[in-house]
Amino acid sequence: MSAMRHLLDLCKRRGFLFQSAEIHGGLRGAYDYGPLGVELKRNVSQEWWNSMIYQRSDVVGIDTAIITPPAVLKTSGHVDQFTDEMVDSRLSKERFRPDKAPELKLDANGRIPIIAPDKNTAKAWEQEIRTQFAKGAAITRNGKEILLEVERMEKDQIVLKKDATNIAAEASGSPQESSTSSSSSLQIPYHGYVDPNSNSPFLTESRPFNLMFKTYLDPIDPIDKVITTALDAQKSALTSDLINTRQLVDKVLYPSLTYLRxxxxxxxxxxxxxxxxSHPHLKVPFGIAQIGKSFRNEIRLEHAIFRTPEFEQMELEYFVAPWQADEQFLSWRKARMDWWRTYTRNFKERVRERPHAQDELAHYSRGCVDVEYLFPWGWGEVEGIANRGDFDLSKHSEATGIKLQYTDAIVMQERQAREKATGVKETSAEVLEKERFTPHVVESSCGLNRAMLALMLDAMEMVDEQGRAVLFEDDTSSDNTKNKNSKGVRTIMKLHPRLAPVKVAVMPLISNNKDLVEICNKITHDLQRELQVNVALETQSTTIGKRYYRMDEIGTPWCVTVDFDTLQDRSVTIRERDTGEQTRVPIEEVLDIVQDGLRLYPRRAKSLIQEPEMKSK
Structure with a gap:
């Protein structure tokens, strides 16, 4: 089983992630987070918030409205420019972005294999190709595969081989020969990509597609306005054409138009x-951070929560003086990579920084890098760090007439003092610009949903009975054994303790023993009250080993077991997830051990490293 499929199965089975509205057939691209998923999501966002705000003195938080007036997004360029190119597959009718689509693949015999979902669909597609898209081409079908014979590949087209029947007809001059055998019908336009699912080169031309969701704040149903306006437009010859009708509809809807950000x-x-x-103590450089929902009408939804129409962003806008921008950009690149390396503890080589090429940059951008994670399907962006210049504040200032500038009071006072002392008025533009300026922005934008997916894939490991790592189907690491069919294979989710949905599982050795359960309840409540974390009381009627393994699977760092010796010596067994080591400690030390382990840079608790005392002879 692939790592991604294994993870999604685990997420559904253990309560991390569910298909939204599943009992009603589901909603494409929409997911609900279960009891464990919501804890993991909260922990990831809290760690981001900690690093951005609680561990700094120059950043504050904010929470802004989701529903956004069109003036804001018109000014920012989203209304006119927030588009992706869209292409349709003529066979599957699927839509996709050409910049994310793969190149054409040929089989070992140099043929184009088009993969249909099933045999019946393959038969229908073959008929469409023969009659509409490649008349007279040499085509064979094998199960759900349609195979096209290739004559040659050219720069912007594919030339297919002709069907043998048509070639014979051409040679004999048979009256059966028709235009279907002409060479022009065997030339397929090729722009360097194919349908990602089927490998089909039969595509529409690309066209722009705006990604924003429109909505309307109006007690009157906007559809009623559309119908009324369209019917009125049809009554006049001046407005009855489609373009004029659309303009009238847009005009009547505009007063109530809004967007989901x-x-x-x-x-x-x-x-x-x-x-x-409201916070005059903030001096440049300073930042404003926000975590919240965003919405994009994505052309193609893929890889579960990696690309969805509704997602959460963790963003920082860091306002700097123009002459500080390059230095701060480099500083934030390092800070964010350090954050990722702190929490991707198991496969650090799966995280990299990729600078954008010049043709990838927005017209206003001074520089941008993506933090990418090596997902099972390839490298994918999880965060972007950008030097945005003063584009955003300048544009909003131009649109509103409100100066969005920063005034350095200290520099201003120094200049005024010099002028008073010398009697000479300062005229240097360079000096005056350091006194009042439009800040530049260094942005860090991290997708919370993608971060969760990357961190879970990084933490997930399959091991056999001997604790050796077992290779996933899509894993090529040479360090792991390839014994996928090993007996007793199980999953360990080696999440950073601060990210783990359940921090501690407390369990009685015998689940129905009242004395043991009573002590477990007290330990659980003490940990919850003192640490304010999620602690599970695990009382399932199964062996202690199976309960340990269940907790390993969801990433619980510590298991505390209360047994019959506890009734006598007030000590318990604490087990560490990653090593499987079990240590006997007094009940009173459990809190200190867990508290220390949850520190960002933990100190090892004494009871776990103490050497046993030597008995005197």
């Missing part, structure tokens, strides 16, 4: 002056 950043920019006014 496609990113959280614009909410920060339009509140820049308000935050600065």
């Amino acid at each position: 496609p990113e959280t950043a614009q909410g920060v920019f339009i509140n820049f002056a308000t935050v600065q006014r």
